[in-house]
Amino acid sequence: MPNAPANTFRAPHTAGIASAAPSASAQGAPTQDLIEQAPMSDSLRRLARRGAISRLRKGVQVITEGDRGDTLHLILAGRLRAFSAGDDGREITYAHYGPGEYVGEMGLDGGLRAASVETTEPSVCALLTRPTLEQHLRDEPAFAFELLSKVIWRARVATLSLRQIALNDVYGRLKSLLDSQAQGHWPHAWDPAPSHKEIGQLLGCTSAMVTTVMGDLKRGGYMQIDRRRIVLFKPLPSKW
Numbered sequence: 001m002p003n004a005p006a007n008t009f010r011a012p013h014t015a016g017i018a019s020a021a022p023s024a025s026a027q028g029a030p031t032q033d034l035i036e037q038a039p040m041s042d043s044l045r046r047l048a049r050r051g052a053i054s055r056l057r058k059g060v061q062v063i064t065e066g067d068r069g070d071t072l073h074l075i076l077a078g079r080l081r082a083f084s085a086g087d088d089g090r091e092i093t094y095a096h097y098g099p100g101e102y103v104g105e106m107g108l109d110g111g112l113r114a115a116s117v118e119t120t121e122p123s124v125c126a127l128l129t130r131p132t133l134e135q136h137l138r139d140e141p142a143f144a145f146e147l148l149s150k151v152i153w154r155a156r157v158a159t160l161s162l163r164q165i166a167l168n169d170v171y172g173r174l175k176s177l178l179d180s181q182a183q184g185h186w187p188h189a190w191d192p193a194p195s196h197k198e199i200g201q202l203l204g205c206t207s208a209m210v211t212t213v214m215g216d217l218k219r220g221g222y223m224q225i226d227r228r229r230i231v232l233f234k235p236l237p238s239k240w
Helices: 031-037 042-049 130-139 143-167 170-182 196-203 207-219
Strands: 052-056 061-063 071-077 080-085 091-097 116-119 123-129 188-190 223-225 230-232
Touching: 031 042, 031 071, 031 123, 042 071, 042 123, 042 130, 042 143, 091 196, 123 130, 130 143, 170 188, 170 196, 170 207, 170 230, 196 207, 207 223
Parallel strands: none
Antiparallel strands: 052 123, 061 116, 071 123, 080 091, 080 116, 188 230, 223 230
16 A cells, blocks of 8 residues: 555456445444454455554544554444545555455555545554564464465556546546446446546646536536436447
8 A cells, every 4th residue: 555656547456435424233243243244255254353443434544644653443334545645735546455355565564645535435444563464474474375366366456547638638548547437348337436536646637627627528418417427328439
């Protein structure tokens, strides 16, 4: 974490953006139930049981860019966003994370946090310190490969993201994002879909630019746009 260096495009892994908000019953569920229900490996589940449980409201910043820390946040319910903010107030979003995922692993080496992380909806996390993780690795050495695989996967996504930013214009990035949602199946409904502002943060452009391009695609018969729903009717053209 973050998944991408100094950019905001993540075509291969955007499902977390469209996940429905957890119900109030999920937020108030017993800790053990949340641990058992979250989609994760058995080893990661056992690691979660070692952590301190934190129930967080929407908009809480759990990690601040530039701070030094060694805490891993394992998500049991809700959704978190990794981002950076410039001096002018503009933000870029690196990734969204949901249940069964974790953030903060890049700080386990004792270095400075590379991005900020905040809750985008009420969330429940298991907080795990470096000593706790080290004990888990001693008890279950194979978990080191699982952790390494996650880091490698995120590095691979970052490479693809940087490639898309460098080689594609805004339309090309938007097309890749929408194609990753449809996965070759049309018509396809993205519901609930992110706002134009959230899409702009992902693509590294303004929400106004997203509105303009998507408006053109709508008029061209390629999509229908509702408040929180995007329906893709057919493959998008390679160029616009």
